[in-house]
Amino acid sequence: MNIAANLEQDDVDALVRQIGESARAASRILARADAATKNHALNAAADVVRTEAIQIEQANVRDMAFAEEKGLNAALRDRLLLTAERIEAMASGLEEVAKLDDPVSRILGEWERPNGLKIARVSVPLGVIGIIYESRPNVTADAGGLCMKSGNAAILRGGSESFHSSSLITACLRRGLEIAGLPADCVQMMPTRDRAAVGAMLQMADLIDVIVPRGGRSLIERVTTESRIPVLAHLEGVCTVYVHEAANAEMAREIALNSKMRRTGVCGSAENLVIDRNIVAAQLPAIVDLLVEAGCEIRGDSEAQAIDDRIVPASVEDWSTEYLDAVIAVKVVDGLEDALAFIEHYGSHHTETIVTEDAGAADKFLTQIDSGIVLHNASTQFADGGEFGMGAEIGISTSKLHARGPVGAEQLTSYKYIVRGAGQCRS
Amino acid sequence: MNIAANLEQDDVDALVRQIGESARAASRILARADAATKNHALNAAADVVRTEAIQIEQANVRDMAFAEEKGLNAALRDRLLLTAERIEAMASGLEEVAKLDDPVSRILGEWERPNGLKIARVSVPLGVIGIIYESRPNVTADAGGLCMKSGNAAILRGGSESFHSSSLITACLRRGLEIAGLPADCVQMMPTRDRAAVGAMLQMADLIDVIVPRGGRSLIERVTTESRIPVLAHLEGVCTVYVHEAANAEMAREIALNSKMRRTGVCGSAENLVIDRNIVAAQLPAIVDLLVEAGCEIRGDSEAQAIDDRIVPASVEDWSTEYLDAVIAVKVVDGLEDALAFIEHYGSHHTETIVTEDAGAADKFLTQIDSGIVLHNASTQFADGGEFGMGAEIGISTSKLHARGPVGAEQLTSYKYIVRGAGQCRS
Numbered sequence: 001m002n003i004a005a006n007l008e009q010d011d012v013d014a015l016v017r018q019i020g021e022s023a024r025a026a027s028r029i030l031a032r033a034d035a036a037t038k039n040h041a042l043n044a045a046a047d048v049v050r051t052e053a054i055q056i057e058q059a060n061v062r063d064m065a066f067a068e069e070k071g072l073n074a075a076l077r078d079r080l081l082l083t084a085e086r087i088e089a090m091a092s093g094l095e096e097v098a099k100l101d102d103p104v105s106r107i108l109g110e111w112e113r114p115n116g117l118k119i120a121r122v123s124v125p126l127g128v129i130g131i132i133y134e135s136r137p138n139v140t141a142d143a144g145g146l147c148m149k150s151g152n153a154a155i156l157r158g159g160s161e162s163f164h165s166s167s168l169i170t171a172c173l174r175r176g177l178e179i180a181g182l183p184a185d186c187v188q189m190m191p192t193r194d195r196a197a198v199g200a201m202l203q204m205a206d207l208i209d210v211i212v213p214r215g216g217r218s219l220i221e222r223v224t225t226e227s228r229i230p231v232l233a234h235l236e237g238v239c240t241v242y243v244h245e246a247a248n249a250e251m252a253r254e255i256a257l258n259s260k261m262r263r264t265g266v267c268g269s270a271e272n273l274v275i276d277r278n279i280v281a282a283q284l285p286a287i288v289d290l291l292v293e294a295g296c297e298i299r300g301d302s303e304a305q306a307i308d309d310r311i312v313p314a315s316v317e318d319w320s321t322e323y324l325d326a327v328i329a330v331k332v333v334d335g336l337e338d339a340l341a342f343i344e345h346y347g348s349h350h351t352e353t354i355v356t357e358d359a360g361a362a363d364k365f366l367t368q369i370d371s372g373i374v375l376h377n378a379s380t381q382f383a384d385g386g387e388f389g390m391g392a393e394i395g396i397s398t399s400k401l402h403a404r405g406p407v408g409a410e411q412l413t414s415y416k417y418i419v420r421g422a423g424q425c426r427s
Numbered sequence: 428m429n430i431a432a433n434l435e436q437d438d439v440d441a442l443v444r445q446i447g448e449s450a451r452a453a454s455r456i457l458a459r460a461d462a463a464t465k466n467h468a469l470n471a472a473a474d475v476v477r478t479e480a481i482q483i484e485q486a487n488v489r490d491m492a493f494a495e496e497k498g499l500n501a502a503l504r505d506r507l508l509l510t511a512e513r514i515e516a517m518a519s520g521l522e523e524v525a526k527l528d529d530p531v532s533r534i535l536g537e538w539e540r541p542n543g544l545k546i547a548r549v550s551v552p553l554g555v556i557g558i559i560y561e562s563r564p565n566v567t568a569d570a571g572g573l574c575m576k577s578g579n580a581a582i583l584r585g586g587s588e589s590f591h592s593s594s595l596i597t598a599c600l601r602r603g604l605e606i607a608g609l610p611a612d613c614v615q616m617m618p619t620r621d622r623a624a625v626g627a628m629l630q631m632a633d634l635i636d637v638i639v640p641r642g643g644r645s646l647i648e649r650v651t652t653e654s655r656i657p658v659l660a661h662l663e664g665v666c667t668v669y670v671h672e673a674a675n676a677e678m679a680r681e682i683a684l685n686s687k688m689r690r691t692g693v694c695g696s697a698e699n700l701v702i703d704r705n706i707v708a709a710q711l712p713a714i715v716d717l718l719v720e721a722g723c724e725i726r727g728d729s730e731a732q733a734i735d736d737r738i739v740p741a742s743v744e745d746w747s748t749e750y751l752d753a754v755i756a757v758k759v760v761d762g763l764e765d766a767l768a769f770i771e772h773y774g775s776h777h778t779e780t781i782v783t784e785d786a787g788a789a790d791k792f793l794t795q796i797d798s799g800i801v802l803h804n805a806s807t808q809f810a811d812g813g814e815f816g817m818g819a820e821i822g823i824s825t826s827k828l829h830a831r832g833p834v835g836a837e838q839l840t841s842y843k844y845i846v847r848g849a850g851q852c853r854s
Contacts, residue, residue, distance in 0.1 A: 127797070248850070372844065376848060379851065387544075388540075400553050400637065400841040401637060401828060404844075414827040423682065424804070425689070
């Protein structure tokens with residue numbers, strides 16, 4: 001038994017290593033491809049996705065059957081589902097990425113030194129990116145497409161539920177690469193559902209440059225703990241709507257409702273509603289009206305409960321819980337400083353918004369909140385690469401190193417210094 | 428015995444945690460300090476260093492005595508030594524950092540979306556930076572000063588050999604902060620030589636945002652393996668001088684000599700000399716003349732040895748060894764492609780230079796070599812933040828994420844997105 005299990009682990013390791021090696025080789029060629037060739041590959045891949053739409057739907061039917069067998073809930077099954085419309089959205093998403101400016105070979109800075117050395121800082125691809133994600137099969141197209149655009153080879157490891165859909169989408173991307181004369185191995189998918197493959201990936205620091213985990217807390221924690229490779233982490237979004245005493249009441253209602261309820265399963269959905277004591281009695285009931293009508297459960301501290309009996313008690317865990325569901329926690333605070341301290345303590349440094357007509361209070365909030373995205377008078381649901389004008393995104397980074405906020409093609413590059421001399425030696 | 432050891436570990440943990448908490452609190456204030464206040468602190472710290480110069484020399488005498496007791500070799504003792512001149516260099520280094528542009532609150536990008544949202548990407552400090560370094564006490568001033576400039580609180584953990592010197596230099600920085608009205612705890616040094624303190628630091632992901640290890644391979648490996656905090660790694664420099672067939676022979680000699688011998692103990696010192704077969708017989712002996720005269724040992728492959736009998740055999744390990752000493756390994760190659768493959772395989776992606784008069788060959792080398800710094804007709808010893816015009820540096824990053832090449836004040840920042848709306852909700 002033990003021997004067989006070991007052999008199996010060895011097999012997985014060998015397989016993953018082989019994928020890493022061909023990714024590395026392909027990445028060398030892709031890194032040197034010009035913008036037109038990469039865009040050709042993306043547009044060709046979009047065409048192949050459209051041609052294969054029926055086959056993709058059929059593969060998805062197999063995944064959906066597997067999901068039902070495994071007893072996945074309705075929300076997860078919806079994330080997994082591919083309709084004709086969603087498949088078309090993948091294809092046009094690839095075309096959108098093709099239209100973006102090329103993120104590689106940008107001159108990020110250029111200067112000359114007194115000794116005549118000419119220094120340029122130039123953007124370059126990261127190399128090989130390993131992306132580990134959960135159910136949604138369209139991440140395969142988004143992540144693969146962004147890697148193609150940014151000159152990086154991608155090793156994709158999707159959720160086991162989306163195995164058939166993702167395999168076929170990967171095949172479309174590979175066909176697009178071939179049509180443009182690029183190596184198909186620029187995009188590869190783990191050809192196994194074996195969980196050991198993830199472990200093997202995380203050890204290959206010589207063949208994978210960056211790991212991007214995209215999924216729930218347990219996935220991120222596993223990856224962060226096990227990885228020998230630098231991780232671009234996308235942690236949870238415990239996002240806050242802060243209704244300041246100088247808020248426009250109608251705007252506050254609309255922003256609270258939209259931030260929480262537009263979609264509850266996204267990381268930019270608000271989980272906490274923080275409101276100033278001065279205005280809580282006047283404004284909270286109307287906000288609760290809208291939320292309750294939309295089907296939201298409302299928890300809150302004792303002050304909030306005293307004002308509105310539809311509010312049930314919140315525990316201390318509530319303030320730092322990412323519900324990803326129709327639940328929000330209300331906290332009454334004693335003004336801006338108190339709100340800043342609360343968000344600092346309980347938030348996840350992802351996205352927060354202040355609703356106020358007071359420009360000074362807004363500036364203080366925007367400056368002092370230590371989150372990747374801070375908004376004034378706008379919904380937290382704008383936390384999204386597309387909404388930022390970046391085309392697709394591979395996720396929202398809560399790291400402070402490298403990329404923070406939405407991670408698009410530009411954020412998947414590094415840089416190098418090119419120095420041109422005329423024989424200079426250092427004294 | 429066991430209980431005492433456990434208690435001790437608990438004490439260290441509690442101490443390190445307390446330092447982390449006061450660093451976090453101080454970092455909030457420093458992050459909001461304006462450029463003038465931070466520069467005031469840096470200039471005041473420079474004055475204090477000058478006032479305390481004699482005391483710093485005396486503290487250094489104690490460290491030097493400890494180093495001799497421990498049997499440190501001459502090169503390491505030289506790195507540890509502080510002279511009046513070196514102390515003055517620390518003071519003027521702090522003043523140089525004060526003169527740099529403020530790296531915080533730079534607008535890195537600004538755009539408006541069709542829905543009227545105004546988005547700005549603004550640089551912000553990283554927060555709390557933990558710096559773990561070896562012997563050289565002047566790193567204390569450089570690293571502390573760069574953190575002050577970039578609005579980051581610093582937790583310094585120097586080598587145990589430099590404990591007394593570094594403690595006093597830290598005290599000078601703290602006095603400078605106080606003079607400018609900033610919290611002294613913006614810069615703290617581990618008040619213990621206990622190695623367990625490093626382990627405790629590496630676990631404090633909630634209080635330290637980034638770890639910067641600066642030192643030898645074993646330190647970097649320990650930190651990379653143990654750290655729960657993102658690491659900005661400064662790996663070894665296995666740097667290459669490539670003498671292309673179209674090299675100017677005199678320039679090649681000077682660049683080879685300077686790249687290897689100007690200082691052998693720095694990461695930008697060349698460890699490999701790669702030379703084209705076409706010209707090896709004509710040019711190698713004169714290069715060897717210069718190197719041997721300067722006291723360099725030369726190892727090489729069989730072809731190199733056949734040409735010059737002062738060259739001793741190189742083993743395969745030589746090609747990827749960072750000697751940090753007066754030793755260089757010579758490899759004969761069959762042109763540019765062969766050189767690129769050799770460097771890709773054996774180099775450490777730090778710094779490489781090509782010597783050639785052929786602009787096409789130079790461009791290909793500069794584009795295709797995957798290193799943080801690539802030079803044409805210049806010495807690898809220019810791999811240095813000061814030489815790049817960045818003021819001081821905290822090290823040379825071989826990471827691809829976040830910062831690559833010299834890490835100065837600008838590289839110690841992150842960014843956030845500030846979004847200004849007028850009530851926008853997402854449809």
